[in-house]
Amino acid sequence: MTVTDPVSNLQTLIRCASVTPAEGGALTALADMLLPLGFKVERMTASEPGTPDIENLYARLGTDGPHLMFAGHTDVVPVGDATSWSHPPFAAEIADGELFGRGAVDMKGGIACFVAAVARHIEKNGKPAGSISFLITGDEEGPAINGTVKLLQWAAERGETWDASLVGEPTNPDRLGDMIKIGRRGSISGFITVHGVQGHAAYPHLADNPVRSIIKLAEALLDPPFDAGTDSFQPSNLEVTSIDVGNIATNVIPAKATAAFNIRFNDTWTADTLKAEIIARLDAAATGETLRPGRTPAKYDITWSERPSHVFLTRNNALIASLSAAVENITGQRPTLSTTGGTSDARYIKDYCPVVEFGLVGQTMHMVDERVALSDLETLTEIYQTFIQRWFENADL
Ligand SMILES: [Zn+2]
Known part of the structure; x- marks a missing residue:
């Protein structure tokens, strides 16, 4: 299995119908991509009375610091009226240079690209000088009770610490390279x-x-x-x-x-x-x-309301500069550093380490005919790969 190709990674993930709270095979498929790269993969099921059990995944490559965490979710929102899609929502069909399917941009696409980026980084440079982990929940689009919050607690109790986190949610309004989120209201x-x-x-x-x-x-x-x-x-x-x-x-x-x-x-x-x-x-x-x-x-x-979301702003220069430079290097565009939009799981991660968000273009998220340009998948993979390289170079500074 060659996981250096983000398109085939994404097709595999989309074909798992993981509408919250169903795992749908998506985390198993992700584990199958990470194991051959040398990751230690663990699954953690979270429960809470009155809510469905949720499967989550934590995978780590390496044992030393510095430690970079990629965070995201494999669950997707419902498809709505499946007959109004021009391609079936879990078929992952490609037409006119675009890949169609629920979760294509929010956010299986981000995960597919990060896996490809890590695989390419290893191919080129060998294992990173530190650790890379995936913190992936199946409960972001739902009540988010058995998701990232509990997965972070679970990992922290086992002694996991992180130096920085990148969340792969779709952050770009129009074009890949527009916007990095460095905080949230x-x-x-x-x-x-x-x-x-x-x-x-x-x-x-x-x-x-x-x-x-x-x-x-x-x-x-x-x-x-x-x-x-x-x-x-x-x-x-x-x-x-x-x-x-x-x-x-x-x-x-x-x-x-x-x-x-x-x-x-x-x-x-x-x-x-x-x-x-x-x-x-x-x-x-x-x-x-x-x-x-x-x-x-x-x-x-x-x-x-029971659980307010707290405002946060990330001020970690090594993290923001590595990502900005990677975006500009690959797209030729200097991204805006933004705090606009709704909340995301970054609001939980910020209690453990500095966190930024960068992913695909968000225009079709949650819509009928959610889709992503194949060229964007390739570009995002190159950005992530450059980011990984730069972050490990800068992390010691
Ligand atoms: Zn999302």
Whole structure:
């Protein structure tokens, strides 16, 4: 089996129907690629009451440092309506220079390229002067409870330590080489409930309309802006995602109203300082004189989503410089260092070592006809190979 070819690696992986939480043979196929390269491959199944068991994989080549970890996931999102695909979603067919299939870019393609890059590196230079590992979960697209978090804990308990990590998620908006992610915004969701008094719409003085209050509270969260952004991050942004009353009668003032919001925040804030700011704004709005004449303050409760995502920014120059130089060397384009977009498993890895993200072009991820250009697979493999070479050269500095 020649795993230096990212196209055949990717075809093998796509043909494993690994829709979360199914392993679908994908981790076994990956193990079959890594074992002949000399990796020690371990499988770890994580369990949690109320969630499906998830299979994960950890593989390491070498025993010494410096230690470079490649991280990612083999699970994929559902295909949607399979009949609307122009090529079956798990057939890995090639047409007009593109490879079609669920997971082609998110992110079996990234894994296929990294395997090929490691194989080429070994062919050219022998085993790396240190260690390379694969930390691959089957639970990124699902609840992510039995995935990267537990796999990291499991590996760390066995004494594994890492010096740097590259996550192979699709990070490029339009063209391979556009963008490296060096951090991510944090994310918190909250739910506000305002309690009023139900009554007749024609006799509002006998009732207490919570709809007036929920609008004022929501406005207090939307304005003024939380910050103006930082050198590395765009401004924090809060969106009110729902306002619910559930009242179908136009002549009844309801007893309660609820609102939900999500905020994506930068490194001006921590989860705790941000929650304090939000509560201060709500308290001020709830006591506002214009709120409900004669009836201030409004009574409200707030609850928070269970697991906030914390903001992070990677400042490891050896890692960022090695990757940037590799991208520029192969594509001729200097990549933007970005912190935009949603969260990823990098938010867990950052607790163990510096982490950056770079992969394929994300345009068709999660869509019908997810696909990748064969030329992009070759280019990404060359970038990863150059990165591996440079990182091991720079890691001692
Ligand atoms: Zn992904």
